Amino acid sequence: MSKHDSHFANYFSLVLGLLIAIAIVLFAFARVVGSSTQGAQVKAEALQLASVHDRTKPFARVAIAGEDNAALAIVEKASATTTEAAPGLPIPQSAEDLYNSACSACHGQGIGGAPRFGDKAAWAPRIAKGMDTLHKHALEGFQGQTGLMPPKGGRVDLPDDLVMKGVDYMVEHAR
Numbered sequence: 333m334s335k336h337d338s339h340f341a342n343y344f345s346l347v348l349g350l351l352i353a354i355a356i357v358l359f360a361f362a363r364v365v366g367s368s369t370q371g372a373q374v375k376a377e378a379l380q381l382a383s384v385h386d387r388t389k390p391f392a393r394v395a396i397a398g399e400d401n402a403a404l405a406i407v408e409k410a411s412a413t414t415t416e417a418a419p420g421l422p423i424p425q426s427a428e429d430l431y432n433s434a435c436s437a438c439h440g441q442g443i444g445g446a447p448r449f450g451d452k453a454a455w456a457p458r459i460a461k462g463m464d465t466l467h468k469h470a471l472e473g474f475q476g477q478t479g480l481m482p483p484k485g486g487r488v489d490l491p492d493d494l495v496m497k498g499v500d501y502m503v504e505h506a507r
Contacts, residue, residue, distance in 0.1 A: 423490065427501035434487045435498055445479015447506070455506035463503070470499045 395401040424430040431439070431449070438446040447454035458466060468474075471492055473483035484490050485498075 421487075421489070424494065427494070427497040430490070430494055430498040431501055434485050434490070435502065438485070439502060445476070446481070449502060450505050452506055455503065459503055459506065463500070466499050466503065467496045470495050 424433050436449065438444055439449045442448040442451075442454075447458060469481055471484060474481045484495050
């Protein structure tokens with residue numbers, strides 16, 4: 333190895349070492365700044381705390397004979413008529429909202445044989461069977477020659493009257 337090569341290797345190693353040292357210092361600085369600002373906000377966030385509590389709560393409670401088990405009262409689950417089905421899944425308030433949040437997943441692109449929104453030719457034979465049949469298929473599900481309609485479009489938490497309004501909304505735009 334010549335003198336020039338060893339000189340280059342020494343400088344290259346020095347520059348590389350300095351760049352690595354700067355990267356480590358920047359990383360440590362970011363951690364210090366982040367821990368002083370993010371930690372307090374995350375711990376104070378009510379939704380974050382509720383989410384952690386829901387994920388870490390015990391899945392079952394045990395009643396012990398001879399002890400006070402009043403806190404173990406059976407709590408019924410919320411019915412489908414509530415305004416919130418599950419965290420992150422609000423119940424739509426109108427037929428158009430229902431279409432945009434649930435129905436458009438299949439009826440927007442014709443997935444699974446679903447007649448596309450506004451496609452008069454695809455909807456005509458279904459409309460000819462009558463609105464009662466369309467409502468029944470939407471509520472209970474249906475498997476036809478062209479595809480599959482899951483009960484309530486896969487959102488079984490929806491109230492029946494809202495699903496029927498959603499069907500009416502799609503039919504109205506297909507006539």
